[in-house]
Amino acid sequence: MSYCLMCQNRINEYFDLEWVLSLQQLKKKFLCKNCQNNLVELINYPRCPGCGRKMNKEDTCIDCRKWGSEYSDLLGNIALYEYNELMKKYFEKFKFMGDYYYSNIFNGELKEIVQKKYGKGWLFVPVPLSKQSFQIRMFNQVEALFSGLTFTELLAVRNDEKIKQSKLNRRERLRRRQPFVLNSNKRVEIEAANILLLDDIYTTGGTLYHAARIMKDAGAKKIKSITLAR
Amino acid sequence: MFTKKAALEVQKDIIICNRCGQKTPKERAFLPNQQYYCPACIMLGRLTTQHILYTIEEPNLFLDISDPLTWKGELSKNQLRCSNKIVQIQRDNKDFLLWAVTGAGKTEILFASLADAFKKRKRVCIASPRVDVCNELHPRLKAAFECVTMVLLHGYQAEKYEYTQLVICTTHQLLRFKGAFDMLIIDEVDAFPFKNDVMLMNAVNSARKSVSSLIMLTATPTHSLMKQVRRKKLEVGYLPSRYHGHELPVPKIIIRANWMKELQSGKICNKLKKIINSWTDNKEPFLIFVSQIDFLRDVIVVIKKFINGRCEGETVFSADKERIEKVQKMRDGTFQYLVTTTILERGVTFAGLNILVLGADDELFNSASLVQIAGRVGRSAQEPDGDAIFLCSRKKKTVVNAKKQIILLNLKGRKIKNELLFDVPE
Numbered sequence: 001m002s003y004c005l006m007c008q009n010r011i012n013e014y015f016d017l018e019w020v021l022s023l024q025q026l027k028k029k030f031l032c033k034n035c036q037n038n039l040v041e042l043i044n045y046p047r048c049p050g051c052g053r054k055m056n057k058e059d060t061c062i063d064c065r066k067w068g069s070e071y072s073d074l075l076g077n078i079a080l081y082e083y084n085e086l087m088k089k090y091f092e093k094f095k096f097m098g099d100y101y102y103s104n105i106f107n108g109e110l111k112e113i114v115q116k117k118y119g120k121g122w123l124f125v126p127v128p129l130s131k132q133s134f135q136i137r138m139f140n141q142v143e144a145l146f147s148g149l150t151f152t153e154l155l156a157v158r159n160d161e162k163i164k165q166s167k168l169n170r171r172e173r174l175r176r177r178q179p180f181v182l183n184s185n186k187r188v189e190i191e192a193a194n195i196l197l198l199d200d201i202y203t204t205g206g207t208l209y210h211a212a213r214i215m216k217d218a219g220a221k222k223i224k225s226i227t228l229a230r
Numbered sequence: 231m232f233t234k235k236a237a238l239e240v241q242k243d244i245i246i247c248n249r250c251g252q253k254t255p256k257e258r259a260f261l262p263n264q265q266y267y268c269p270a271c272i273m274l275g276r277l278t279t280q281h282i283l284y285t286i287e288e289p290n291l292f293l294d295i296s297d298p299l300t301w302k303g304e305l306s307k308n309q310l311r312c313s314n315k316i317v318q319i320q321r322d323n324k325d326f327l328l329w330a331v332t333g334a335g336k337t338e339i340l341f342a343s344l345a346d347a348f349k350k351r352k353r354v355c356i357a358s359p360r361v362d363v364c365n366e367l368h369p370r371l372k373a374a375f376e377c378v379t380m381v382l383l384h385g386y387q388a389e390k391y392e393y394t395q396l397v398i399c400t401t402h403q404l405l406r407f408k409g410a411f412d413m414l415i416i417d418e419v420d421a422f423p424f425k426n427d428v429m430l431m432n433a434v435n436s437a438r439k440s441v442s443s444l445i446m447l448t449a450t451p452t453h454s455l456m457k458q459v460r461r462k463k464l465e466v467g468y469l470p471s472r473y474h475g476h477e478l479p480v481p482k483i484i485i486r487a488n489w490m491k492e493l494q495s496g497k498i499c500n501k502l503k504k505i506i507n508s509w510t511d512n513k514e515p516f517l518i519f520v521s522q523i524d525f526l527r528d529v530i531v532v533i534k535k536f537i538n539g540r541c542e543g544e545t546v547f548s549a550d551k552e553r554i555e556k557v558q559k560m561r562d563g564t565f566q567y568l569v570t571t572t573i574l575e576r577g578v579t580f581a582g583l584n585i586l587v588l589g590a591d592d593e594l595f596n597s598a599s600l601v602q603i604a605g606r607v608g609r610s611a612q613e614p615d616g617d618a619i620f621l622c623s624r625k626k627k628t629v630v631n632a633k634k635q636i637i638l639l640n641l642k643g644r645k646i647k648n649e650l651l652f653d654v655p656e
Contacts, residue, residue: 093272097272097273097276098267098272098276099267099269099272099276100260100261100262100267101258101259101269138261138262138263138265138267138278139261139262139263143262144262147262
């Protein structure tokens with residue numbers, strides 16, 4: 001018997017015909033049906049092709065049009081879920097309280113989509129964490145969410161970068177200066193490479209476009225991104 | 231002066247937390263850097279294998295206060311007997327269960343023993359599983375013991391920890407203390423999340439000193455507590471009447487097979503209409519209880535439409551950010567009603583209140599919680615009456631039992647009006 005990591009209620013195992021016919025092993029469930037239903041799977045909705053957010057109809061959102069005028073290419077972000085109340089609670093427990101085990105909830109899905117959409121010929125680059133944050137949390141939440149993939153750690157947070165992104169509002173985030181530096185020993189790998197940036201949440205796009213800019217300047221060919229939430 | 235201990239003990243397959251005492255399989259507790267953490271008490275801040283816990287022996291560094299009790303109220307005869315008993319229990323460092331009906335005035339019964347403990351420089355903690363109970367106790371105790379230092383601790387508030395003679399806190403906060411209290415009181419001992427929680431029970435045992443008293447308060451004791459009483463392992467005091475001497479309002483059960491469908495299609499049955507009309511016409515406050523957060527929205531829409539601006543109200547639930555403010559508005563009279571989950575089932579007092587439980591036959595309500603909910607009614611001496619309505623889709627044992635229990639308590643209250651039992655009630 002297992003319990004839902006989000007609401008602590010018991011999870012009823014359900015067996016349907018499809019599963020029996022698939023002859024697959026029963027996947028370990030981390031969420032109950034109710035919490036699962038409270039997640040908004042963005043793949044089922046029309047989305048913005050730039051950032052992956054839910055739209056009334058398939059169209060580039062206003063924010064992405066602005067990004068488009070600053071950067072020539074949009075990131076074509078794929079986000080699995082809408083950032084709603086349940087997702088907020090999830091990040092509270094996983095990222096801020098530091099319950100590492102919660103990475104298991106979405107790890108399978110994230111790995112699957114990366115492998116499906118971006119196969120060979122892409123470098124998987126997780127967005128890095130500042131040293132201070134890493135010292136407190138003792139793990140990088142992005143690497144935890146996507147664990148099992150082979151990462152190429154091209155980026156690092158500047159040493160003098162102190163402010164936590166989550167403490168800033170939209171305007172402050174957009175005005176922020178470049179928070180990243182390239183890992184000097186990895187410079188060669190970027191040239192003409194296809195790069196898939198991995199992050200936990202796409203909020204304003206600021207972080208990812210900062211990362212993209214530094215990669216582009218170093219000669220990357222294509223840059224795309226995947227996040228858990230949008 | 232202090233002792234030092236690693237926060238986590240790592241064994242072959244499990245880790246053991248030295249703060250909460252819980253064992254966790256390694257696969258649930260590992261961090262990628264070969265360290266471990268305890269997920270059981272993570273809400274108090276994560277402990278990892280890199281942490282060290284320090285404990286200081288309780289020094290009882292408090293001022294001498296000759297007369298700490300600044301409360302000048304009077305106790306009823308039965309309350310006084312109970313109060314005297316608890317003073318004795320506190321002096322003898324024993325354990326005690328006070329079973330008192332809802333609205334018996336449990337807090338005031340404690341005052342004499344608290345005063346006695348403070349005078350002897352004892353350190354005291356009053357803990358409850360419910361945040362709302364703590365929030366309600368704090369100002370009352372502050373008014374009753376003006377010179378005693380006290381701090382309120384729970385997860386929703388930002389008051390910093392301070393060394394004080396009285397600690398008012400949620401039961402989870404007890405995990406932060408070790409051998410600290412000479413007297414530990416647990417209010418609403420049968421409430422979630424304390425009930426059946428091994429970790430919190432351990433927390434009680436480790437937060438009190440080895441020589442200390444433990445007073446448990448409840449209106450609806452659990453089977454396991456009553457078992458301890460019957461086996462003479464726990465002393466009990468039993469107070470079956472309210473402080474104002476009026477009887478507990480007996481709930482009225484209304485059975486309406488498809489009330490839920492009706493409500494979802496925006497309708498309310500005539501019986502309920504009548505009842506709600508009488509409440510709004512007489513300007514009486516009321517609480518509507520629902521079993522699940524998901525129902526709140528449906529219910530408030532229908533109710534708002536029906537009330538049609540005659541009075542104000544809102545929904546409230548545990549994770550509601552404005553929870554405290556909304557309850558305060560209800561107290562102020564800005565709101566005449568709240569649609570709520572079980573979070574307001576106990577520990578809260580609104581004068582002249584009526585209650586309606588929608589779906590009292592739902593699994594989420596057991597007899598104890600229904601008795602508690604009905605116990606919100608008629609608590610003030612000025613307005614000792616009120617309606618308690620249980621709406622069910624079918625007759626269910628828990629609902630009928632709750633009603634029976636209240637009738638029985640009233641009977642006992644009548645019979646032993648002038649006697650307080652320190653023995654197991656039949």
